[in-house]
């Protein structure tokens with residue numbers, strides 16, 4: 042499995058870091074399943090797992106933001122909303138029994154690049170803010 046998570050993505054907030062690691066673990070499993078030509082059921086299960094872990098992670102971050110009156114809450118929340126909307130759109134494209142390679146590549150890029158960008162650009166700021174509060 043390719044190493045997707047790296048220390049530079051750590052916020053040093055255990056709960057959030059562990060959720061991020063879990064998300065990248067599932068992304069890795071998704072990539073393996075794709076390259077090993079696993080069934081559409083397995084692929085769909087992994088995408089569902091990604092959705093669940095993403096939702097849990099966003100919820101946790103939003104709880105911290107609300108609890109500590111994070112000044113950039115609206116901006117951060119909007120970034121989560123956009124992400125979730127895109128995930129829900131992906132869902133509609135994998136309802137049948139077939140999924141194209143192009144679609145799999147798109148989903149992989151969406152999650153891996155999307156998360157790296159979100160964590161380093163948006164969560165990083167939150168981590169800084171929470172650092173002396175948790």
Ligand SMILES: [Fe+2]
Pocket residue numbers: 099102117121159163164
């Ligand atoms: Fe976030």
